[in-house]
Amino acid sequence: MISSIAELIADRVGTMPASERRAAQTLIASYPMIGLKTVAEFSAAAGVSSPTILRFVARLGFQNYPEFQSSLQDELAAQLQSPAIRTLNPPSPGGTASPMLEATLDNMRETFRHLSDKQLADIAARLADRRGKTFLIGGRFTDPLARYMAAHLAIIQPEVFHLAGQESMWRDRLIDMGKRDVLVIFDIRRYQDSLLRFAEKAHERGVQIVLFTDQWLSPIARFARHVIAGRTAVPSAWDSSAALFVVAETLIGAVTRQLEAEGAKRIREMEGLR
Amino acid sequence: MISSIAELIADRVGTMPASERRAAQTLIASYPMIGLKTVAEFSAAAGVSSPTILRFVARLGFQNYPEFQSSLQDELAAQLQSPAIRTLNPPSPGGTASPMLEATLDNMRETFRHLSDKQLADIAARLADRRGKTFLIGGRFTDPLARYMAAHLAIIQPEVFHLAGQESMWRDRLIDMGKRDVLVIFDIRRYQDSLLRFAEKAHERGVQIVLFTDQWLSPIARFARHVIAGRTAVPSAWDSSAALFVVAETLIGAVTRQLEAEGAKRIREMEGLR
DNA sequence: GGAGCGCTGTATCGTATGTTACGTATTTTG
DNA sequence: CAAAATACGTAACATACGATACAGCGCTCC
Numbered sequence: 034m035i036s037s038i039a040e041l042i043a044d045r046v047g048t049m050p051a052s053e054r055r056a057a058q059t060l061i062a063s064y065p066m067i068g069l070k071t072v073a074e075f076s077a078a079a080g081v082s083s084p085t086i087l088r089f090v091a092r093l094g095f096q097n098y099p100e101f102q103s104s105l106q107d108e109l110a111a112q113l114q115s116p117a118i119r120t121l122n123p124p125s126p127g128g129t130a131s132p133m134l135e136a137t138l139d140n141m142r143e144t145f146r147h148l149s150d151k152q153l154a155d156i157a158a159r160l161a162d163r164r165g166k167t168f169l170i171g172g173r174f175t176d177p178l179a180r181y182m183a184a185h186l187a188i189i190q191p192e193v194f195h196l197a198g199q200e201s202m203w204r205d206r207l208i209d210m211g212k213r214d215v216l217v218i219f220d221i222r223r224y225q226d227s228l229l230r231f232a233e234k235a236h237e238r239g240v241q242i243v244l245f246t247d248q249w250l251s252p253i254a255r256f257a258r259h260v261i262a263g264r265t266a267v268p269s270a271w272d273s274s275a276a277l278f279v280v281a282e283t284l285i286g287a288v289t290r291q292l293e294a295e296g297a298k299r300i301r302e303m304e305g306l307r
Numbered sequence: 308m309i310s311s312i313a314e315l316i317a318d319r320v321g322t323m324p325a326s327e328r329r330a331a332q333t334l335i336a337s338y339p340m341i342g343l344k345t346v347a348e349f350s351a352a353a354g355v356s357s358p359t360i361l362r363f364v365a366r367l368g369f370q371n372y373p374e375f376q377s378s379l380q381d382e383l384a385a386q387l388q389s390p391a392i393r394t395l396n397p398p399s400p401g402g403t404a405s406p407m408l409e410a411t412l413d414n415m416r417e418t419f420r421h422l423s424d425k426q427l428a429d430i431a432a433r434l435a436d437r438r439g440k441t442f443l444i445g446g447r448f449t450d451p452l453a454r455y456m457a458a459h460l461a462i463i464q465p466e467v468f469h470l471a472g473q474e475s476m477w478r479d480r481l482i483d484m485g486k487r488d489v490l491v492i493f494d495i496r497r498y499q500d501s502l503l504r505f506a507e508k509a510h511e512r513g514v515q516i517v518l519f520t521d522q523w524l525s526p527i528a529r530f531a532r533h534v535i536a537g538r539t540a541v542p543s544a545w546d547s548s549a550a551l552f553v554v555a556e557t558l559i560g561a562v563t564r565q566l567e568a569e570g571a572k573r574i575r576e577m578e579g580l581r
Numbered sequence: 582g583g584a585g586c587g588c589t590g591t592a593t594c595g596t597a598t599g600t601t602a603c604g605t606a607t608t609t610t611g
Numbered sequence: 612c613a614a615a616a617t618a619c620g621t622a623a624c625a626t627a628c629g630a631t632a633c634a635g636c637g638c639t640c641c
Contacts, residue, residue, distance in 0.1 A: 050618055066384045069343060072599060082620045087600070098599060109383070110340045131427075133557045134419050138412055145408050147335050149317030153405075174458050177451035184448050185545060250336050254329065255354050262336040269560030271459060279549050283407045286543030324588055346629060356590045361630070372629060373597095 037108055038101075039064055041093055049092065052081045056089040065105045072098055132268050137275050140264035144276040147262065153280075156243055156259050157287035165213030166192040168240075170203065172228055175219035175274055178245070178281055182217065185285045189292050200227045204234070212239035220244065220251040221265060221272060232256050245277045311382055312375075313338055315367055323366065326355045330363040339379045346372055406542050411549050414538035418550040421536065427554075430517055430533050431561035437464060439487030442514075444470040444477065446502055449493035449548055452519070452555055456491065459559045463566050474501045478508070486513035494518065494525040495539060495546060506530050519551045 039061065046057050059079035060068050067075050076083045087098060095101040160167060167186060171179035176197070183195035196203045210216065216235050220228050229252055232242060236256035244257035247265045254260050263276035313335060320331045333353035334342050341349050350357045361372060369375040434441060441460060445453035450471070457469035470477045484490065490509050494502050503526055506516060510530035518531035521539045528534050537550035 052619065063384075066380060066387075069380055071597085073597090083599080084601085084621090085619065088619090106340060106343055110337070113340070131419060131424070131557065133560055134415065134553065137553050137556070138415060141408065141412060145405055147313065147338060149314070150405070151317055151321065155321060174455065177455035177458065180454065181448065181451035181548070184451065248336055250333065254332060257332075258325075258328075260332040260336075262332070267556070267560070269556070270563045271556070271559060273556055274455070275549065275553050275556055278552050279408065279411050282411070282541070282543070282545070282547055282549055283405065285545060286407060286541070289544045326589060345627090347627090357629080358591090358631080359589065362589090 038068075038093070038104060045092065049089070052085045053089040053092065055079050055081055056086055065109065068105045069102060136267040137273055140266065140273060140276040141279055144263045144280065148280065152259070152261075153283060153287060156261075157284055157291060159215055159241060159243065159259070160186065160217075160284065161190070161288045161291040162213075162215075163190060163292075165211070165215060165241075166194065166209070167215050167217065168194050168196055168206065168210065169217045169219075170196040170228070170231070171219035172221065172225045174271075175221055175245070175277070178219050178274060178278055179217065181278070182281045182285060186288065189289050200231070203231055207231075207234055207238060210235055210238050210240045212241075214240050215243060216240045217243045218245065218253055218257075219274075219277065220253055221247040221263075221274065221277075222249065224251045224253070229253055245280065247272065312342075312367065312378060319366065323363070326359045327363040327366065329353050329355055330360055339383065342379045343376060410541040411547055414540065414547060414550045415553055418537045418554065422554065426533065426535075427557065427561060430535075431558055431565060433489055433515060433517070433533070434460065434491075434558065435464070435562045435565040436487075436489075437566075439485070439489060439515075440466040440468065440483070441489050441491065442468050442470055442480065442484065443491040443493075444502070444505070445493035446495065446499045448545075449495055449519070449551070452493050452548060452552055453491065455552070456555045456559060460562065463563050474505070477505055481505075481508055481512065484509055484512050484514045486515075488514050489517060490514045491517045492519065492527055492531075493548075493551065494527055495521040495537075495548065495551075496523065498525045498527070503527055519554070521546065 042057050042061060046054060049057060056075070056079045059075070067078055072083045072086050076086045079086070090098055090101040093101065095104065167190070169179040169183045169186075171177070180195055180197075183193055187193040187195075194206070196206060216232070218228060218232055232244075232253040233256060236242060241259075242253070242257040243259045243261070244251065244253050245261050245263065246254065248262050250260065250262060261277070261280055263274070263280060265272035265274065265276070267273040316331050316335060320328055323331060330349070330353045333349070341352055346357045346360050350360045353360070364372055364375040367375065369378065441464070443453040443457045443460075445451070454469055454471075457467055461467040461469075468480070470480060490506070492502060492506055506518075506527040507530060510516060515533075516527070516531040517533045517535070518525065518527050519535050519537065520528065522536050524534065524536060535551070535554055537548070537554060539546035539548065539550065541547040
């Protein structure tokens with residue numbers, strides 16, 4: 034079975050005329066980068082004419098050059114998006130038994146790799162801003178994450194609300210929301226219409242939206258001021274929210290640090306109330 | 308020092324207008340593939356207009372779109388030619404970007420090191436046992452974990468109940484619990500008396516208790532049939548529940564696999580009900 | 582409440598790109 | 612050795628792509 038263009042070429046290079054073979058060799062030599070450039074550059078690198086390149090890709094079975102390029106890109110994307118394959122292939126050191134764990138760890142590293150300290154700091158600053166209220170809400174499976182975050186934030190600052198229950202209940206809270214307020218939304222596949230509708234309404238009111246979503250981005254990203262895209266792929270029937278969970282914990286920690294002075298006092302008071 | 312376009316974006320995303328930020332987020336989410344496609348495709352994916360994309364790349368310092376694409380390609384080429392860099396980056400990116408992340412990853416590895424496959428399989432089998440009911444409950448900060456697990460388990464099997472609300476409400480449910488039933492409890496420092504009391508009563512009725520706790524073990528461990536001890540130490544004012552979260556997800560996956568036949572049917576039915 | 586500024590999308594334009602037609606060179610075959 | 616078929620490049624073409632000008636809109640700041 035042929036699963037990559039490189040294999041496809043190796044398979045058919047024998048039946049090609051001389052010039053096309055040179056094209057093939059050039060592509061393989063710096064696979065697949067040259068194939069992503071223009072026909073002119075490709076032909077120049079191979080030392081042949083443009084039509085030869087086009088005949089070459091046609092012989093590989095592609096209708097036109099863009100289709101060939103898309104194919105290469107898809108291949109690349111598959112390689113890049115699953116570092117797990119690469120990390121697992123040279124089998125895990127020490128015999129870490131659980132592929133689930135390995136995938137989760139990879140997800141977290143990937144998620145944080147796309148997440149700069151500055152972004153996190155910005156979001157933390159926004160959440161720590163005491164001038165406005167903070168609302169949190171989540172989808173079917175992610176609502177617990179919203180609760181988790183709310184449970185912590187509510188301790189270090191006032192005016193933190195988790196929106197639970199029915200959709201109509203949230204809508205009634207919209208009236209309390211304004212420009213200085215922050216709405217934290219958790220939404221991963223399959224994205225919920227109800228959340229999208231709610232986000233849109235909140236956005237119209239000028240509420241700042243912080244969105245936790247997966248790598249394919251919930252449509253709510255349209256309205257969000259800050260977007261956190263977590264990796265969710267694991268060898269399971271379900272998507273994993275673990276990476277988002279860790280980001281949430283990181284943010285909780287950062288906000289706590291910012292509110293240290295006031296927060297510490299609050300916490301002490303709360304302890305006293307027990 | 309800025310060595311990749313991703314960092315460049317992270318650096319400047321704060322100074323960008325809303326639409327360009329959407330472009331940035333879209334690119335980062337599926338980095339860097341979208342940037343290799345045409346302006347039209349990029350703009351469509353980001354939900355903005357073409358000129359916005361062009362202004363976005365201009366703001367990053369590129370003269371034109373092709374130059375931006377070449378830059379991305381060069382970056383990709385460098386990554387592909389030395390996969391070693393990619394594998395080495397996560398462990399030690401110079402000064403470990405996020406100590407929080409590092410600590411969390413360590414916690415997970417440690418947690419799973421003390422957790423045998425057999426233990427996990429046993430617990431999964433117990434949870435998949437359809438003869439009894441499943442109850443889940445958690446403490447102040449861990450209740451969301453119980454909810455998360457309940458949300459998933461409830462889909463693949465009937466008779467899954469999350470115990471919420473006030474203590475007196477749980478107590479009333481004790482009457483429904485018997486020897487064939489399982490009670491999943493989440494309890495980390497500072498351990499809650501209410502949970503301990505509840506666990507004891509359930510234990511007296513012969514309920515099988517599965518306990519998620521921290522490395523110092525909640526006193527509930529006395530009554531538990533299975534104990535999962537997760538590492539919780541992180542450089543933050545709060546303890547981390549991330550390791551327990553991952554164990555929970557692992558169990559959810561394992562139970563799902565065991566109930567595949569019945570579970571799949573249930574899931575399909577549920578989808579149909581939407 | 583009004584004036585100014587900045588952001589964003591629509592419509593248009595020029596051009597670089599992929600594509601095709603055709604003529605010449607090279608090889609193959611009877 | 613002649614004749615045909617195939618291979619290859621040059622040059623002209625059409626399309627789709629990136630770039631730009633402009634107008635509408637919302638926001639901020641007097």
